[in-house]
Amino acid sequence: MEHEAVVRIKGLSKTFRECQILKNVDLEIHKAENVVVLGKSGSGKSTLIRCMVGLTEPDEGEICIFGKDMAEIKYDELNEVRTRIGFLFQSGALYDSMTVYENLAFPLRHHKKEMSKEKLDELIHEVLDNVSLPDAGSMMPAELSGGMSKRIGLARTLILRPEIMLYDEPTTGLDTATAKEISQLILDMQRKYKISSLIITHDITCAKMTADRILMLKEGTIVAEGTYDDMEKNEDGWIKSFFA
Amino acid sequence: MAIAESQIPTWFPFKSAIQGAGDFLLFYARFVREVFKRPFEWKEFLVQCYKMGNKSLPLVLITAFIMGLVLTLQTRPSLVNFGAEALLPGMVSVSVIKEIGPVITAIICAGKIGSRIGAELGSMRVTEQIDAMEVSAINPFRYLVVTRVLAATCVLPVLVVFADTISIFSSYLAYNIHGEMSLTSYFNAALSKLDWIDIIPSLIKSILFGTAIGIVGCYKGFCVDGGTASVGTAANSSVVTASLAIFFIDLITVQITDIL
Numbered sequence: 001m002e003h004e005a006v007v008r009i010k011g012l013s014k015t016f017r018e019c020q021i022l023k024n025v026d027l028e029i030h031k032a033e034n035v036v037v038l039g040k041s042g043s044g045k046s047t048l049i050r051c052m053v054g055l056t057e058p059d060e061g062e063i064c065i066f067g068k069d070m071a072e073i074k075y076d077e078l079n080e081v082r083t084r085i086g087f088l089f090q091s092g093a094l095y096d097s098m099t100v101y102e103n104l105a106f107p108l109r110h111h112k113k114e115m116s117k118e119k120l121d122e123l124i125h126e127v128l129d130n131v132s133l134p135d136a137g138s139m140m141p142a143e144l145s146g147g148m149s150k151r152i153g154l155a156r157t158l159i160l161r162p163e164i165m166l167y168d169e170p171t172t173g174l175d176t177a178t179a180k181e182i183s184q185l186i187l188d189m190q191r192k193y194k195i196s197s198l199i200i201t202h203d204i205t206c207a208k209m210t211a212d213r214i215l216m217l218k219e220g221t222i223v224a225e226g227t228y229d230d231m232e233k234n235e236d237g238w239i240k241s242f243f244a
Numbered sequence: 245m246a247i248a249e250s251q252i253p254t255w256f257p258f259k260s261a262i263q264g265a266g267d268f269l270l271f272y273a274r275f276v277r278e279v280f281k282r283p284f285e286w287k288e289f290l291v292q293c294y295k296m297g298n299k300s301l302p303l304v305l306i307t308a309f310i311m312g313l314v315l316t317l318q319t320r321p322s323l324v325n326f327g328a329e330a331l332l333p334g335m336v337s338v339s340v341i342k343e344i345g346p347v348i349t350a351i352i353c354a355g356k357i358g359s360r361i362g363a364e365l366g367s368m369r370v371t372e373q374i375d376a377m378e379v380s381a382i383n384p385f386r387y388l389v390v391t392r393v394l395a396a397t398c399v400l401p402v403l404v405v406f407a408d409t410i411s412i413f414s415s416y417l418a419y420n421i422h423g424e425m426s427l428t429s430y431f432n433a434a435l436s437k438l439d440w441i442d443i444i445p446s447l448i449k450s451i452l453f454g455t456a457i458g459i460v461g462c463y464k465g466f467c468v469d470g471g472t473a474s475v476g477t478a479a480n481s482s483v484v485t486a487s488l489a490i491f492f493i494d495l496i497t498v499q500i501t502d503i504l
Contacts, residue, residue, distance in 0.1 A: 053379045079381035093376035095368075107380045160380070 004031045006164055006196050007052070012061030014047055014220075021047045023220040025061070029164070032194045034187070036207045038231075038242060039217035045200040046090075048217070049166045052198075053087055054078055065164070083111055086157030086165045086195075090172055092149035094141040100152050101137035104128070107160050127155040130192075131185060147178035151185065158189060165189070167199040171206045183209040204242055216242075271463045275393060278386050285391050292395035297402060300356045304349050304403050305410050311348060312411030315339065316418035329423065333430050334437030336415040342442050345408040347494055350453035353400060354486035358461040361392050362482030365465025366475035374466070389466060393458035400454030401447050445501045449494065456489040 007029040014022040021044040029035050039045050050056040052063055054070055063070040065081055073081070094103050104124045108115060115123075128134050131151035141149060150170060157165065170186060171179035183206045190197055190210075199210055207214055207228065214231050216224040216239055224231065224239055232243045256262070315336055323329050365388060368374050377384040416430040425433075464482040468474045 055375055055378060079383075082379055082381040085379070087376070087379040089372045089376060091372060093372040095373055095376075096371070097364075107382065110380075110382045157380075 005029065006031055006066060007198070008062075008064040009052070010062045010064075012048070012051060012058050012063065014044070014051060014056065014058050016047075021220050022051070022058070025217075025220070025222055027215065027222070029196050029198055031196055032190070034190055034197045034199065034210050034212045036199045036201060036211035036214045037217050038201060038204075038207050038214055040202060043217045044220040045202075045217055046168055049087070049168055049198060049200055052166060053082060053085060083160055084163045086160065086162035088150070088153050088157055088165065088167045088170055090169045092141075092144075092153035094144075094149060094152055094156070096141045098141075099137065100128075100133075100139050100141070100144070103141070103152065104137075104156050104159055107156065111160060123159060127159050130158065130189070131155045147174050147182065150174070150182055154182075154185065154189070158193070161193065162195060165195050165197040167197065167201075169201055169203075170199065171201065171203045176205070179203060179206060180209070182206075186210050202242075267467065268463055271467070272459060274385060275389060275459060275462075278383070278390050279394070281386065285387050288387060289391040289395055292391050293399055296353075296357050296395055296399045299360075300353055300399070300403060301406065303356060304352055304407050307348060307352055308345065308407035308410040309414040311344060311407075312336065312340065312414035313418045315344070315411075316415040317421075320419070320422065330433070332419060333412075333415070333425075333433035337412055337434035338437055338442060340411045340415075341408050341438060341446055343446075343494075343498075345411060346404050346446050346450045346453060347490065349404045349407045350400065350450070350457065350490045351487055353396070353403065353454070354457050354490060355483050357396055357399075358457045358482040358486040359479040361396075361458065361461030362465040363475055363479035365389075365392075365462060366468040366478035367472075369466065369468040370470070370472055370475060385466075389462040392462055393455060396458030396461075397451055397454040400457070401450040404447070404450040441501075441504070445497060445504075449497045452493050452497065453490050456493055457486045460486040460489060 005028045007027065009025060009027040012022050012025040012027075013020065025044075025048060027035075027048075037045050037048065047056055051058045052065065052070070058071070066084065068077070068081055070078065070081070094100075095106065098106065101124060104127060105120060108120055108123065112120075124137065125134065128136060131154055133148060133151055133155070136144070136148065136152065141152070144152060154170075165186075167186060170182050174182065183203075186197065186199065186206075187210050189195060197210070199206065201207055211228050214226060214228055215222050216231065218238060224234060224236065226234075231239060234240065316332065319335065320329070320332060323332050323335070365374070368388070374384045374388070377387065412431065412434050413427075415434075416425070416427055419425060419430065461482040464478040464485065468478045
């Protein structure tokens with residue numbers, strides 16, 4: 001059961017204005033597995049996860065999540081799949097007109113309409129505790145630091161208990177200590193809720209801490225795959241440049 | 245949503261204008277589709293009605309007050325020359341209710357509401373808040389666009405009624421600088437020249453103005469592509485396009501009313 005593939009991508013390609021961003025990408029994520037996609041800026045990492053949740057339409061290829069072909073399903077069905085996927089944006093993407101509490105309550109009010117106010121409060125306090133910000137509920141996003149925004153962004157995605165988490169450069173723009181805290185948090189959440197994760201990053205420390213498996217993405221193509229130790233021992237000059 | 249660039253050959257004249265018009269029509273068609281889908285976001289709709297109405301009302305009232313005052317002061321001497329001073333309340337009410345009230349209120353709202361929607365949605369787009377909504381399986385079009393367009397559509401006629409009333413009141417004050425007439429007599433004289441055929445088209449026009457302001461603001465903001473600079477462009481473009489749309493709608497509705 002642990003090896004069941006929850007995400008299966010085959011031959012994914014995407015071109016923007018005559019520039020091919022993704023070239024025939026194949027990828028599988030298994031249940032409760034942390035997969036890290038490592039690559040330089042502009043290598044197509046973000047496009048890959050945007051295609052997975054239907055924010056960007058691929059030109060070719062197949063994306064199957066929970067056995068459903070994302071290109072074939074209708075909008076309502078796509079939204080059903082999306083409720084089982086969490087997406088942490090690089091910036092956190094918190095709704096800046098709402099307080100932290102309202103940001104966290106927003107998805108619940110839409111998807112768990114029958115939930116009582118007490119249960120909603122309880123869940124919000126639980127996720128705020130999970131991200132070590134128990135007193136942030138009344139703050140506005142503009143009052144939060146970069147690290148806090150990422151934590152709240154993570155709390156907002158976790159509140160719907162996703163089965164897959166997609167992280168778009170979760171440690172970018174953070175100092176080393178905060179980046180380590182976020183990486184540890186990703187690991188803790190994966191262990192606590194048995195979530196499968198795809199982490200897009202170019203931060204080698206984050207990859208080392210979180211990865212069960214690493215995929216190296218170079219100019220839209222996956223050029224190597226393996227554990228952190230496998231990649232570290234790889235003799236390819238381009239791969240070595242990450243681990244130097 | 246967008247019409248692919250390859251669908252129109254590069255040599256074609258007015259390519260970007262045709263592409264823009266096509267994209268706008270697709271956006272409008274989506275609005276029409278989504279407006280009938282349930283659940284409707286009542287809370288967000290009411291919040292938007294409150295924000296649009298409450299924040300625009302002071303500016304609309306001040307402008308309407310000055311408008312009525314100036315209109316009366318400027319036309320009074322000519323009417324006195326023709327011995328037609330008694331027609332002044334009627335003339336002001338017909339001008340204000342049929343044309344000046346709705347158009348001026350709509351132009352003010354294009355600046356106030358249109359730019360706010362364009363900037364707000366544009367900034368939500370560039371900071372990935374709209375994408376965040378989309379991936380949380382919350383339909384951002386229904387939550388952001390449908391509520392704002394309907395709120396603008398509902399709020400504008402109300403603002404126009406306030407503007408018309410305050411204009412006639414300020415006209416009464418201006419009239420009494422030189423003449424003397426009670427408030428009741430002035431309003432009676434003003435309203436006696438009006439018929440439902442004057443009031444109903446004016447209200448319909450206001451509804452159309454509200455829809456135009458809302459849909460243009462939402463289109464410009466929702467479809468922002470690029471960085472923060474494009475947010476300013478979206479806000480600016482919302483005002484310009486909505487103002488132009490208001491004059492075109494006015495032109496068309498006047499022609500239709502004329503035929504009726």
